[in-house]
Amino acid sequence: MRLTLDIALTHLLHRKRQSVVSVLGISMGVGFFIAMAALMQGFQRYFVDKTIDVSPHVIMKDEFRVPPRQPVELVYPGGAVRLLNVQPIEERRGIKNAMALAEAIAARPGVAVAPTLVGQVFLRFGSKDVSTTLYGIDPHRERRVTQIERDLIRGRLDSLLTTANGIILGEGLAAKLGVGQGDTVSATSSAGVVLKMKVAGIFRSGITTKDNFESFTLLKKAQVLHDRPNVVNEIRLRLADINQAAPLAIALEARYRYRSESWEETNKNILGIFVIQNGIMYSTVSAILIVAAFGIFNIITTVIHEKERDIAILKSMGFGEGAIRNVFVLEGVVVGIVGTLIGWLLGFGLTELLGAIRFHVEGFVTMERFALHYTFTHYLLAGTFALPSAVFAAWLPARKAAAVNPVDIIRGAA
Amino acid sequence: MDKTPLIDARGVTRELPGTVPVTLVRDITLTIPRGQFVAITGPSGSGKSSLLYLLGLLDVPTQGEILLEGTNTTTLDKDRQAQTRLARLGFVFQFHFLLHEFSVLGNVMIPMRQLGGRPNGEIEKRARELLAALDMEEYADRLPEQLSGGQRQRVALARALANDPALILADEPTGNLDSKNAQQVFDIFKRLVEEKGQTVVAVTHELDLAAQAHRRIKLVDGRIAEDSG
Numbered sequence: 020m021r022l023t024l025d026i027a028l029t030h031l032l033h034r035k036r037q038s039v040v041s042v043l044g045i046s047m048g049v050g051f052f053i054a055m056a057a058l059m060q061g062f063q064r065y066f067v068d069k070t071i072d073v074s075p076h077v078i079m080k081d082e083f084r085v086p087p088r089q090p091v092e093l094v095y096p097g098g099a100v101r102l103l104n105v106q107p108i109e110e111r112r113g114i115k116n117a118m119a120l121a122e123a124i125a126a127r128p129g130v131a132v133a134p135t136l137v138g139q140v141f142l143r144f145g146s147k148d149v150s151t152t153l154y155g156i157d158p159h160r161e162r163r164v165t166q167i168e169r170d171l172i173r174g175r176l177d178s179l180l181t182t183a184n185g186i187i188l189g190e191g192l193a194a195k196l197g198v199g200q201g202d203t204v205s206a207t208s209s210a211g212v213v214l215k216m217k218v219a220g221i222f223r224s225g226i227t228t229k230d231n232f233e234s235f236t237l238l239k240k241a242q243v244l245h246d247r248p249n250v251v252n253e254i255r256l257r258l259a260d261i262n263q264a265a266p267l268a269i270a271l272e273a274r275y276r277y278r279s280e281s282w283e284e285t286n287k288n289i290l291g292i293f294v295i296q297n298g299i300m301y302s303t304v305s306a307i308l309i310v311a312a313f314g315i316f317n318i319i320t321t322v323i324h325e326k327e328r329d330i331a332i333l334k335s336m337g338f339g340e341g342a343i344r345n346v347f348v349l350e351g352v353v354v355g356i357v358g359t360l361i362g363w364l365l366g367f368g369l370t371e372l373l374g375a376i377r378f379h380v381e382g383f384v385t386m387e388r389f390a391l392h393y394t395f396t397h398y399l400l401a402g403t404f405a406l407p408s409a410v411f412a413a414w415l416p417a418r419k420a421a422a423v424n425p426v427d428i429i430r431g432a433a
Numbered sequence: 434m435d436k437t438p439l440i441d442a443r444g445v446t447r448e449l450p451g452t453v454p455v456t457l458v459r460d461i462t463l464t465i466p467r468g469q470f471v472a473i474t475g476p477s478g479s480g481k482s483s484l485l486y487l488l489g490l491l492d493v494p495t496q497g498e499i500l501l502e503g504t505n506t507t508t509l510d511k512d513r514q515a516q517t518r519l520a521r522l523g524f525v526f527q528f529h530f531l532l533h534e535f536s537v538l539g540n541v542m543i544p545m546r547q548l549g550g551r552p553n554g555e556i557e558k559r560a561r562e563l564l565a566a567l568d569m570e571e572y573a574d575r576l577p578e579q580l581s582g583g584q585r586q587r588v589a590l591a592r593a594l595a596n597d598p599a600l601i602l603a604d605e606p607t608g609n610l611d612s613k614n615a616q617q618v619f620d621i622f623k624r625l626v627e628e629k630g631q632t633v634v635a636v637t638h639e640l641d642l643a644a645q646a647h648r649r650i651k652l653v654d655g656r657i658a659e660d661s662g
C-alpha cells in the first residue's frame with residue numbers, strides 16, 4: 020500500500036499543474052456546496068423557525084374543502100342522480116358554536132386555542148387609506164397561540180383591554196399610514212361600519228407580510244366593526260409538539276369538517292420554493308463536481324498514457340492487474356481527499372465571509388444579515404459527494420491501465 | 434536435490450491470431466535444469482524475445498504448456514502468474530526500464546516492497562547489498578537519469594535480483610552496452626549461477642558472450658535449430 024501510494028504520488032507530482040487544477044476543481048465544488056448549503060438551509064430554517072414561532076400551528080377556518088353533499092346523493096350513493104340548479108342556502112358564515120368547539124379542542128393535551136374573527140378593514144389616517152387584515156382576538160388566549168406580545172415594539176397587549184377601541188398595528192402598516200402609538204385612525208369594514216380606533220401598540224415580527232398587513236383588536240370590537248355579533252371565523256391553534264400539526268389538522272377536519280390547515284399547508288408555496296431552491300443548489304454543485312471529475316479523468320488518462328512503459332515494467336516485475344489499477348485509483352483518492360480538505364477550508368472561509376455581510380432586505384422575512392446554518396453534516400455530505408466522484412473518475416481510465424499488455428510495450432520500446 | 438527441472442516446456446507454440454496469423458514460436462520442447470546458464474541465439478525475428486516472454490509468463494502459449502518448478506503455469510490465472518513473476522522470476526531487458534522518479538535505491542526496493550512480508554529497513558539493507566555486489570552502492574541515492582548506460586543496466590539487474598528469483602530472463606541485456614560493460618554483465622550472470630545456483634536464460638547476438646554459457650540454443654524461424662545440450 021505504501022508503495023502504491025509512493026508511485027501514485029510520483030505521478031501526481033510529475034504533472035503538478037494538472038494535479039493542482041484537479042484538486043482545485045474538487046475544492047471549489049466542495050467549498051461552494053458548503054457555503055451554499057449553509058446559506059440556503061440557514062435561510063430556510065430561519066424562515067420555518069420564524070413561521071412556527073410567530074404564526075399559529077393550525078388554523079381552522081369557517082369554510083369547507085368540499086361542498087356539502089345533497090341529501091339525494093346521500094340516499095342514492097353511486098346512483099345515476101344528477102342535480103341541476105342547486106340553490107345554496109344563504110348561511111350565516113362563521114364557525115358554528117365556535118366557543119364550545121374551541122373549548123373541546125383546547126381540552127386536547129398540548130394544544131392552546133384562540134378563537135378569532137378575521138376580516139379585511141380599511142384604515143384611514145389623514146389622506147392615507149390602507150387595507151389591513153384585522154384579527155379580533157382575546158389577549159389572554161392570543162398570547163398562548165402567537166408571539167404577538169413578544170413582538171410588540173410599542174405598547175402592551177393588555178392595553179387592548181384598557182384602551183377604548185384599541186388597535187395594534189404591524190410596523191410596516193403603521194409606517195404606511197404614518198401613525199404612531201396614541202394616534203387615532205378610522206377603520207371601515209365591508210359592512211359599512213366605521214369605528215375610530217386608537218393605536219395601542221406596534222409590532223415587528225420580522226415576517227414582511229405580517230408586519231405590512233396585519234393588525235389586532237379585541238374580538239368584540241372586530242365583531243362590532245364587521246357587524247357580526249358573536250361570530251368567530253377562525254380558530255387558531257398552537258401545539259406543544261410542532262410535528263403534530265399536520266396530523267391534528269387532518270383529524271380536526273375529519274371530525275368537524277371545517278377546513279383546518281397546518282402551518283406546512285398554509286406555507287405550502289414557500290416550502291415548495293425551498294424544494295426548487297435546494298434542487299438548484301444540488302444541480303449547481305453537481306455540475307461543478309462533474310467538471311472536476313473530468314479534470315481528474317483527464318489527468319489520470321494523461322498519466323497512464325505517459326507512463327505506459329512504467330506500467331509494462333511494473334507488470335513484468337509481477338504487479339497484478341489489481342495492483343496497477345490501485346495505483347491510479349489511489350491517485351483519484353489523493354486528489355479527492357486533498358481537494359475535499361481544501362474545499363472544507365474554502366467552504367468555511369466563504370461561510371465566514373457571508374456571515375460578515377450586512378444588508379437590509381425585505382423578502383419573505385426581514386433580514387439584516389444572512390441566516391447561516393453551520394453544521395458538520397454539510398462538510399460530510401460534500402465529502403461523500405466529492406470523494407466517490409473523484410474515485411470513479413480515476414477508476415475509469417485505471418481499468419485501461421490494468422489491461423495494458425506488457426509485451427506490446429516492451430517490444431515497442433526495444 | 435530436487436530433480437524436477439526448473440523449466441519444462443512441452444510443444445509450446447505461440448500464434449498471433451489475425452487475417453494473416455503470425456507464428457512467433459513453433460513447437461518448442463525444452464527442459465532447463467536449475468543452476469544452468471543458457472544463451473539463446475538466432476537471427477533477428479527468429480522468436481527469441483517471444484520465447485523469453487512465454488518462459489517469463491508475460492505471454493501465454495496457444496498450444497502446449499510450460500511447467501515452472503513442476504507447476505503448469507499456462508493454466509494459472511493472471512494474478513497467480515503475476516505473483517509467480519514477482520516471487521520467482523527476474524527480467525532484464527535491452528532497455529533498462531527504470532522508473533524515472535525513483536532513486537536507484539528506490540527502484541531496487543520496488544519488487545521487495547510489492548512482495549511484502551519484510552520491514553522497510555530490512556528491504557533497504559538488502560537493496561544496498563545488491564547494489565554493492567554490482568559496484569553501485571555509491572549511486573544509491575541518484576536518479577536513473579544521472580547514470581551511464583552500463584550503470585543503469587546494473588541497477589536494472591539489481592532490481593531483477595531483488596526477490597532472489599529462481600530464474601533470471603535477460604533479453605539482449607548487453608545490446609546497448611560497450612564490450613567492457615557487456616562482459617561485466619555476463620560475469621555477474623556466471624557468478625549468480627555458480628555461487629547461488631540461480632538459473633539464467635539470456636538472449637544475445639554476440640557469439641563470444643554466448644560462448645561463456647553452459648548451453649547455447651539457436652532459434653531459427655521460431656523453432657529450435659541447434660541445442661548444445
Ligand SMILES: Nc1ncnc2c1ncn2[C@@H]1O[C@H](COP(=O)(O)OP(=O)(O)OP(=O)(O)O)[C@@H](O)[C@H]1O
Nearest residue numbers: 449455456457475476477478479480481482483484
Ligand atoms: N505483434 C506482432 N505482430 C506481428 N508479428 C509480430 C508481432 N510481434 C512479433 N512479430 C514477429 O514475430 C517474429 C518473432 O519476433 P521476436 O521479437 O520474438 O524476434 P527476435 O528473435 O526477438 O528478434 P530480434 O533479434 O530482432 O529481437 C518476428 O518475425 C516478428 O516480426
Ligand SMILES: [Mg+2]
Nearest residue numbers: 481482483604
Ligand atoms: Mg528480440
